[in-house]
Amino acid sequence: xxxxTQTPRYLIKTRGQQVTLSCSPISGHRSVSWYQQTPGxxxxxxxxxxxxxxxxKGNFPGRFSGRQFSNSRSEMNVSTLExxxxxxxxxxxxxxxxxxxxxxxxxxxxxx
Amino acid sequence: xxxxxxxxxxxxxxxxxxxxxxxxxxNSASDYFIWYKQESGKGPQFIIDIxxxxxxxxxxxxxxxxxxxxxxxxxxxxxxxxxxxxxxFCAENSPHYGGSQGNLIFGKGTKLSVxx
Numbered sequence: 001x002x003x004x005t006q007t008p009r010y011l012i013k014t015r016g017q018q019v020t021l022s023c024s025p026i027s028g029h030r031s032v033s034w035y036q037q038t039p040g041x042x043x044x045x046x047x048x049x050x051x052x053x054x055x056x057k058g059n060f061p062g063r064f065s066g067r068q069f070s071n072s073r074s075e076m077n078v079s080t081l082e083x084x085x086x087x088x089x090x091x092x093x094x095x096x097x098x099x100x101x102x103x104x105x106x107x108x109x110x111x112x
Numbered sequence: 113x114x115x116x117x118x119x120x121x122x123x124x125x126x127x128x129x130x131x132x133x134x135x136x137x138x139n140s141a142s143d144y145f146i147w148y149k150q151e152s153g154k155g156p157q158f159i160i161d162i163x164x165x166x167x168x169x170x171x172x173x174x175x176x177x178x179x180x181x182x183x184x185x186x187x188x189x190x191x192x193x194x195x196x197x198x199x200x201f202c203a204e205n206s207p208h209y210g211g212s213q214g215n216l217i218f219g220k221g222t223k224l225s226v227x228x
Binding site for chain 1 (some may be wrong): 146153154161215216217218219220
């Protein structure tokens with residue numbers, strides 16, 4: 001059974017640009033969560049989607065957005081990139097409302 | 113506040129010894145706790161979880177203890193092996209955070225180094 005797949009794995013952008021990251025959850029999982037990981041702040045919750053609806057949102061500015069498609073795949077977008085957005089962005093999925101979160105390998109974003 | 117903290121940022125143990133990684137949480141309403149292991153270049157991997165109606169839960173070579181009185185969580189790894197070297201995170205979930213267990217509050221992490 002394939003795990004959570006995130007693309008791209010690595011990317012470099014410049015300030016002011018925007019970026020879209022993609023996440024394919026484990027087959028049958030309907031919940032997708034996104035986290036930002038930095039050395040200074042650790043793992044911080046961005047948002048969670050379940051059946052195409054955003055259920056929760058973390059304390060991030062409106063430049064961070066996401067969506068989920070009918071096949072449970074999810075994307076997150078960061079607009080007007082700042083240097084501080086450089087981070088590992090992790091996607092996690094789970095089957096229903098409870099249970100173990102399965103994480104992908106992450107998308108490492110570098111903003112120059 | 114919303115904080116899950118770890119008492120020790122780094123822990124070095126000898127191969128074969130037992131390891132104990134500690135975690136303090138601040139939200140008494142938290143009802144679900146999880147330990148994750150993250151190896152370099154990989155995403156966090158689930159180790160074990162425990163709900164607030166339990167004090168102890170055992171897995172394969174790992175035990176999680178929950179002390180709700182002092183809001184403390186620990187992960188015990190028996191017979192630590194070089195492959196256990198990684199960063200370990202505790203995480204909590206609470207209805208205060210929206211109730212969804214996809215929204216976890218993570219601690220900063222403890223780096224475990226196992227010396228052969």
